[in-house]
Amino acid sequence: MDQKTRRIILRSVSKGQQILEPVEFETHNGxxxxxxxxxxxxxxxxxxxxxxxxxxxxxxxxxxxHTLAGGHTHYIVDMDINETQYQLLxxxxxxxxxxxxxxxxxxxWSGYHxxxxxxxxxxxxxxxxxxxxxxxxxxxxxxSGAIADSKDKEGHLNTVTCCRISRNGYSLCTCSMDRTALVxxxxxxxxxxxxxxxxNVVKSCSFSNNDHYLSTASWDRSVRLYDIHSGSYRSNGETxxxxxxxxVSGCCFSSDDTMLATCGCDQYVILWDxxxxxxxxxxxxxxxxxxxxxxxxxxxxxxxxxSKEGVVRLWxxxxxxxxxxxxxxxxxxxxxxxxxxIFSALEPTNTPQLCVFCRFQSNxxxxxxxxxxxxxxxxxxxxxxxxxx
Numbered sequence: 001m002d003q004k005t006r007r008i009i010l011r012s013v014s015k016g017q018q019i020l021e022p023v024e025f026e027t028h029n030g031x032x033x034x035x036x037x038x039x040x041x042x043x044x045x046x047x048x049x050x051x052x053x054x055x056x057x058x059x060x061x062x063x064x065x066h067t068l069a070g071g072h073t074h075y076i077v078d079m080d081i082n083e084t085q086y087q088l089l090x091x092x093x094x095x096x097x098x099x100x101x102x103x104x105x106x107x108x109w110s111g112y113h114x115x116x117x118x119x120x121x122x123x124x125x126x127x128x129x130x131x132x133x134x135x136x137x138x139x140x141x142x143x144s145g146a147i148a149d150s151k152d153k154e155g156h157l158n159t160v161t162c163c164r165i166s167r168n169g170y171s172l173c174t175c176s177m178d179r180t181a182l183v184x185x186x187x188x189x190x191x192x193x194x195x196x197x198x199x200n201v202v203k204s205c206s207f208s209n210n211d212h213y214l215s216t217a218s219w220d221r222s223v224r225l226y227d228i229h230s231g232s233y234r235s236n237g238e239t240x241x242x243x244x245x246x247x248v249s250g251c252c253f254s255s256d257d258t259m260l261a262t263c264g265c266d267q268y269v270i271l272w273d274x275x276x277x278x279x280x281x282x283x284x285x286x287x288x289x290x291x292x293x294x295x296x297x298x299x300x301x302x303x304x305x306x307s308k309e310g311v312v313r314l315w316x317x318x319x320x321x322x323x324x325x326x327x328x329x330x331x332x333x334x335x336x337x338x339x340x341x342i343f344s345a346l347e348p349t350n351t352p353q354l355c356v357f358c359r360f361q362s363n364x365x366x367x368x369x370x371x372x373x374x375x376x377x378x379x380x381x382x383x384x385x386x387x388x389x
Contacts (some may be wrong), residue, residue, distance in 0.1 A: 033306035034077050035293045042297040045304055047312060048076040048090060056102070059304075059314065071098045071107055078119045078162075089127060091120030097129045099141050109141040119162045123169040126186065130160030136174050138189060148189035150174075155191070156182065166207045171228075173214055175202035181216045183228065197224060197238060203249050204293075208257045213274070215260060219247035223262050225277070243270045243279050250293040254300040259317070261303050263291035269305055271317060283315045 031050035038059065039046055045057040054076065056066035074094035081088045081102075088102045093116045099109035111129060119130035127139040134156045138148040150156070158177035165172050165186060175181040181202050183193035200220035207214055212229035225239040233239075246266035253260055259280070260272040269283040269291065289309035296303050296317070306312045 030310055032308040033292060033310055033312055035079050036304050036306040036312055037081060037295045038297045038304055039081060039083055042299065042302060045312060046081060047306060048079040050075040052076055054079060054088065054090060068100055068102060068105055072096065080121050082122065089120050089122045091117040091129055093117065097127065099127065111139050113137065118160055121163050121165045123165040126169070128163050128165060128172060130163040130174055132159045134158055134160065136160055136163055138186070150189060153189060153191055156180065161201060162204045164205050164207060166211045167209055168211055173205045173207065175205045175216055177201045181205055183214070195226060198222065203247070204251050206251045206253055208253045209255060210257055215251045217248040217251040217262055221246060221248060223248055223251055239277050241272055241277065244268060249291060252295050254296045255298045256300065259296065259300060261294045261296050263294040263305055265290040267291060269294055269303055269315060
């Protein structure tokens, strides 16, 4: 296999076997995939890469459906997608952010900066970029020029590593190499909260879908949870999730906020139960690679990861509590009284317990539909050929 190919491998974690043959791609030139996301009822994976392109992949077969290229001249390090408006936002080290109509491949808006763009997010017509100059910039995509920024507003003291907008569009969280996360009133560009506690770079952040919780992932190997709805962390402190053995690079809530997925340079994806903050289980990447990002499917049955080695994988979340156990983590185990499986618990207990999947059974969603989306057709593949191994 050409060393400059990118692989998406669909893996049955519960059996430790691949459910489909590896599919090789000649699009990303063997460079890191920085973000990944499942869209359109989990039928399509969207990725952005250091090769300056965005790829759309059919999640059932791994076939390349569509590629956005020609807009950036340096690494695309972040992206955000609006499915209903067919919009995709990209941020790049070429100091620009571009808003695409991904159905036509046309660029509908762009914003240029004096420093590297390190993150981006959007909500409706609002676009936010985080930059290497320690600041974020707020734009209205219907016009040119920033309408607000964080300069002279008690912002960060180092590079902004991530920016995310709350689901209601009112709040913005930025995290930074200065080891802090800041929460802002998005429209006023006014700082509301300064969250400290991490002792290394805060790499990623995520709002829960109901906007009650904010999670931060750090290179100090920890994930911190803040109840920003009640503000209870002010008196009781934040919840610290320790389970990774290396830097944590990504975090994502499930669609119903019952789970949190985290990933890092220790090659693990860890799933956490948001009901009692117990560790559900760990999914381990088979190669020595740094996981860059993690995303949970809408049905919460599949998790997708991407890595610096250019590998994107889909995992079965229901197999997580039956998989490889992290050693020396100080975790305890409990037995589910419903299905009998053994799962991880933070505290020892003799009380009968249900595993997270049995507890959520009543709220189970429809099984994932991995059939090809009609949005893209093979004719749009162009030069991006798919080769089966």
